[in-house]
Amino acid sequence: MENVIEIVQRQAEDALQRLSALGIVTAERVAESVLRQTAYWEKPMPNDERLLFLRFFSPVIQREEVFLGNILFNAFLSKAFARAVAGNGPGRAELVANDLESYYFLVRTTSDVTHLADGFRAEVERCLPDLFFGDQDETRGIYGSLETMLDFDKANVEPFPIFIMPQVYADRLEKAVRASLLHKIEKSLLERNPTSIIANLAFFYSHDGAEMQSPYLFLARLAMRYGIVGADDLRQALNLNKGAELGDEAAVKKIIENSFKQKEGRTFSSTHLRRVLMQAVVNLGKMVDEQPDEWRMSYIRSKFLLHDENMLVDVLLDGVSLGYVTVSSPRKAVDVGCRICGVKTIEAEDKSILMGQNTHKFHNQSVKQKDKDKPKACLRCAVCTYLMVKLIGSEAVGQPQVPKTYNLIFHYGKHIDDEAKQLTHRIDLIWGLLRKHRDAEQVRQETASQVKALKEKVEREKDEQEKRALLADQAQKETELQQAQAKVVQAEDDIFAACPWLRDTGASATPAENCSLDALANIQLSEAKTERHVLGLGMGGYRMILFVLPQIRRDKKGHDFAQHRFSDSRVTVTALLSFLRQLCGCDGLYYYQSLPTLTPDAFQRDTFYVRNEPIGVQQAQQEYEVVTQLAWKLVGKRGSEGFVQKVVLAEKLLADPLGTFSNVMRDSAILGQNKGGYRRLPTTYRQDWRAYDLTEYARFIQKLSKLQEVK
């Protein structure tokens, strides 16, 4: 089995080979430099060239609000550096290894590191608009899409952080918004109130507060005041007669609102509404091109950042170093630091779209700030959050729009980009199958209860004719039940086919009885699936893979107990990591709530790092699987509440295996008890034993007694 030194050495060898520099320095030396976190050295090469070993460093803030965004930003910067070297003369840069903060490059160049830093800065400045508005391009380190950012339903709660962008980006932003809107209108079925589309229109194109507050009024004005939309087209969209009197703006607003909400007997026509919305976007675009001062984001224009592009780049690159050179000029120390990183100058407003649910809440810096409305975060943290929202989207929690939350899992393994995509497809496939199973199971349960009710009715019924009718109903329902059961079995077979290792390990394909499948089934994934991603960071070879998964579903009251229990539970997290490991099929390492670092003690293959504690794969298989299998078989309750109960039981079983299992047995319908709070393990009554077959219990006791640690 290879260790970290051998892995990095092999990576270094490949990099040296690609740079045709095999004789210049040994791979051992490069690997040693990586593991010692060396910043810089250089070796002379023929023709005035040099081989540079460079540590590209960009700090990562370990706060949930910015963590994911910061990782994406660093991926963008590292790729911008490689491009800058290639574009700046005959040089080439090859990545040897990376963790989240440090990227170790071998560079063959004639330039020195200061020139490389200048080139890198220029490249970042050139590509920054793409980072903000560009579509996903992993080769350039650009993730997510602007369309994800535009997934808001209310325009009046600052749903888009325009205040972190320089004014010069206004034109680019407007064009990107226009393209996104057209795409959104095209793909939307428009069967229900198109709140998101009209909120987007009102936010970016309104002239005053009234229009922004009420997208319906804005649409009315587009028809009545500005002539952007034809009045007849609007009538058609609202299913009104051609000559129908619309009235004043307020009346039209009311008609539009009622039609979109399908209230007071009003409806709308999806086909004509699509035409109207398309017309609105296209004509607004024309107006923007013709009269930019009047139409290009006229109401929100003042919110753009006061800095120019150059200053923004300066702020973003603060703290970034290339070897021994700091890329940006050092900034002055500040009295009140950013509420996230605590270091940089506060320039970004405290808005929920960036700071999430903690917006306006107490933080350490707030005591030093007298003005509550003053900015609270630095631009770097704000941009990182923006990148996160661009990737996974936002949701409305009550009134404000907040970034979606996520589970982050890191994995080191040898995977190319296509493999990462394949992993995403497989996860999607499993999600689809879990959903299919859940639907089939629901139908089965409903039909089973109908059959039971009919049987009871038949027993009670005295009239023969009625009884015959009921029996016919019962027979029909029983056929339906058989069909529903067949669908459940089919869904389970499909799950086994997608996850063949489940059959080998004797695990159940029923999500409610399998820890990792249950965790996936309880994860809150939208139809668009924007919240889940498998991203390859670094460049080829043994690289870091990032699994971004949504959090566990909130309960009916909106509490995130289930997610808390999940992330606190080593056993359950490890089960999910084992599942991903089987899915990916390599022996690389996995990190959950742990920072992957290229150090020998935090880089062991076949290891899961959960909260910085290494857990061997064998330990996970031998110990944790037993308790999770058992807990998931014993708790009958489903959904997020049942998930929490299972997690708690698994943790208890791990802490005191036999003691907890004794409690479970006391509360189960076995031996002398005819009722209990726990489900029975699979058991049948055996006539030849005159007893229930409880060997499954015996088997688990044997397994659990081995878990009980010896002093």
Added chain:
Amino acid sequence: MALHVDREELDTFCPMLFRTLDGLGLLPLSLSAKPNEFEKFPRLLFGSIQRYNDVEAGFKEWEGRVLRDAPYRKEEHYPNLEALRRWMVQHAGLFTGKANMQHLRTSLYARVFQYLYPRRVLVNAYCVKHQRNVAAIEPEFIAQELPRSIAADVQKLQETYQDEWAAVVTDAQASLLANAGYYRKVLAGKEPIAPLAAEVVEETIEPEEV
């Protein structure tokens, strides 16, 4: 993190205790007994030791109770009781440690189940096989036919308890002989072996949230 206990010693102790109690007729013959019936006498022992904080004194008090409550065969099984006392005194440290005692108390039901279940099932299966044959309770017959005559029926049980199968068989044979009077009636059909069909408990599973 799992509780740190002297697992190996406790694993040796528990079967010794259960065997002694079973010999004295203080463990239920039926598997349909309630949990406290299985746990009663072991719990009394642990309570007694903890009350005196001394193994010897605690055991002596418990021994008195056990001998009073034991229905029969007190003299025959007294040496086993004495052997148990000696073992416990020799390993007194095991029973004064809080973690071990706590663990014994909480894990008792699982442990007594693990001990008793295969032995009772073996006896049940033997009685079912030889129903109406009262001669099947004779020592020679038992030695010859248990488990040979029911090998196929208890194969699953044997696979589960393969490491201790010999001890399970010996204990089951001893139990049949020790309670020969009762099992003679069972074989003659005068006493039921166990409820013919246990009550089926319906389990309701709540539907998943959508």
